[in-house]
Amino acid sequence: MLIEKIETLVVGGGQAGVAMSEHLSNSGIPHLVLERHRIAERWRSERWDSLVANGPAWHDRFPGMEFPNTDPDAFPNKETIADYFVAYAEKIAAPIRCGVEVVDVRRNVGHPGFRVKTSEGVMEANYVVAATGPFQRPILPAIAPEDAGIMQIHSNAYRNPDQLPKGAVLVVGAGSSGVQIADELLRSGKRVYLSVGPHDRPPRSYRGLDYCWWLGILGKWDAAAREPGAEHVTISVSGARGGYTVEFRSLAMQGVLLVGRTESFKDGVVRFAPDLADNLARGDANYMSVLDEADAYVDRYGLDLPEEADARNIDPDPLCVTDPTLELNLAEAGIASIVWATGYDVDFGWLKVDAFDEEGRPKHQRGISAEPGVYFLGLPWLSRRGSSFIWGVWHDAKYLADQISTQRKYLAYQTSAQVRVR
Numbered sequence: 128m129l130i131e132k133i134e135t136l137v138v139g140g141g142q143a144g145v146a147m148s149e150h151l152s153n154s155g156i157p158h159l160v161l162e163r164h165r166i167a168e169r170w171r172s173e174r175w176d177s178l179v180a181n182g183p184a185w186h187d188r189f190p191g192m193e194f195p196n197t198d199p200d201a202f203p204n205k206e207t208i209a210d211y212f213v214a215y216a217e218k219i220a221a222p223i224r225c226g227v228e229v230v231d232v233r234r235n236v237g238h239p240g241f242r243v244k245t246s247e248g249v250m251e252a253n254y255v256v257a258a259t260g261p262f263q264r265p266i267l268p269a270i271a272p273e274d275a276g277i278m279q280i281h282s283n284a285y286r287n288p289d290q291l292p293k294g295a296v297l298v299v300g301a302g303s304s305g306v307q308i309a310d311e312l313l314r315s316g317k318r319v320y321l322s323v324g325p326h327d328r329p330p331r332s333y334r335g336l337d338y339c340w341w342l343g344i345l346g347k348w349d350a351a352a353r354e355p356g357a358e359h360v361t362i363s364v365s366g367a368r369g370g371y372t373v374e375f376r377s378l379a380m381q382g383v384l385l386v387g388r389t390e391s392f393k394d395g396v397v398r399f400a401p402d403l404a405d406n407l408a409r410g411d412a413n414y415m416s417v418l419d420e421a422d423a424y425v426d427r428y429g430l431d432l433p434e435e436a437d438a439r440n441i442d443p444d445p446l447c448v449t450d451p452t453l454e455l456n457l458a459e460a461g462i463a464s465i466v467w468a469t470g471y472d473v474d475f476g477w478l479k480v481d482a483f484d485e486e487g488r489p490k491h492q493r494g495i496s497a498e499p500g501v502y503f504l505g506l507p508w509l510s511r512r513g514s515s516f517i518w519g520v521w522h523d524a525k526y527l528a529d530q531i532s533t534q535r536k537y538l539a540y541q542t543s544a545q546v547r548v549r
């Protein structure tokens with residue numbers, strides 16, 4: 128059997144795989160990227176039709192290339208983003224082989240490196256970088272009813288309002304996906320219930336500058352770990368329609384019926400936690416804290432930025448907040464579909480090495496796994512808040528390329544030392 132030998136194998140040709148390839152090339156490390164579909168496939172086929180980037184084009188990109196023919200302050204759509212990575216891969220001449228799936232990776236016994244089974248044969252690699260994405264497997268919470276007699280889809284399968292049957296829709300989860308999908312469904316004329324859990328909701332812009340800039344200048348993208356107690360807090364932002372601050376009360380005024388966290392389904396009745404007001408208050412506090420920190424920054428450095436006192440005005444609580452719905456009969460409410468915007472998990476079933484905890488979560492330090500020679504890239508909070516985002520993954524990839532380079536030097540020294548001893 129012919130076995131192809133690769134120095135460093137990168138699994139996954141999304142933005143993480145492309146960034147990794149750039150840094151490996153810059154370090155002179157021979158490598159190959161295997162992608163089971165196309166470059167940046169998830170941007171093309173696992174996102175809804177109208178999705179645009181949550182960050183502006185000047186921010187959500189790699190340092191080495193701007194988005195062509197795009198206003199830097201605009202929010203590129205998903206196809207433009209995918210095209211960007213294809214063009215970037217071409218620009219850096221990334222050795223990416225598409226249409227090849229990695230199905231099994233194991234450590235060699237008795238000699239270094241890994242044996243890699245792919246859909247196209249077997250390979251050997253000295254180093255393996257798992258760049259298969261932060262959001263691999265959609266999470267459907269255990270409370271999702273098995274047979275509610277209505278259509279249920281995860282946000283990764285949602286494409287557009289026409290896909291849903293006539294009738295009202297319950298969107299569960301009010302992170303960036305849930306809130307954008309709810310907004311789109313409302314605009315299409317649907318009656319929408321939106322189940323809102325704990326969230327952060329930074330202002331889209333403040334004093335003339337986008338929140339991506341503020342979070343950057345305030346050092347928040349670089350936060351190394353979530354604040355204790357905020358592990359399950361999602362971030363609600365939107366670049367849709369030119370970008371706007373997510374304001375749940377204003378969504379309610381436009382017709383969305385807000386409810387608290389979805390707790391259970393039984394006999395056609397869905398129950399919600401009585402936490403809607405608390406969740407909104409928490410989101411408000413996060414919003415205000417960004418304004419406060421921005422103002423303090425402006426004062427401290429004497430920046431000439433326009434004041435924006437109106438930004439502190441918060442709409443009064445609508446009825447659905449002051450008198451929250453705690454249970455709803457799906458049929459009576461006319462709910463014909465549920466969109467679960469409840470996030471994702473990882474799935475490393477193909478990576479059969481000692482780099483996971485009991486729950487199957489990667490064990491690593493800044494992407495360097497517990498299994499020597501195996502690296503993770505692109506995971507949420509891999510090294511910081513920005514790790515799973517376009518621009519953040521590029522910096523993590525650079526760090527990993529340095530680590531692989533260092534390991535190669537140790538190996539090279541060992542080989543030369545053996546020669547000297549002989």
Ligand SMILES: Cc1cc2nc3c(=O)[nH]c(=O)nc-3n(C[C@H](O)[C@H](O)[C@H](O)COP(=O)(O)OP(=O)(O)OC[C@H]3O[C@@H](n4cnc5c(N)ncnc54)[C@H](O)[C@@H]3O)c2cc1C
Nearest residue numbers: 139141142143162163169180181228229259260505516517
């Ligand atoms: C709805 C949504 C909106 C987002 N918007 C933004 C945004 O505006 N700005 C931003 O910075 N980030 C955004 N993100 C986060 C992040 O940028 C994307 O999730 C991005 O796709 C992650 O890139 P990645 O390369 O790490 O992983 P992925 O894009 O998931 O790429 C991994 C690749 O690995 C391939 N693969 C998987 N398993 C195998 C295997 N066994 N063998 C071979 N290939 C394999 C997959 O086909 C895929 O192409 C968004 C995420 C979501 C879900």
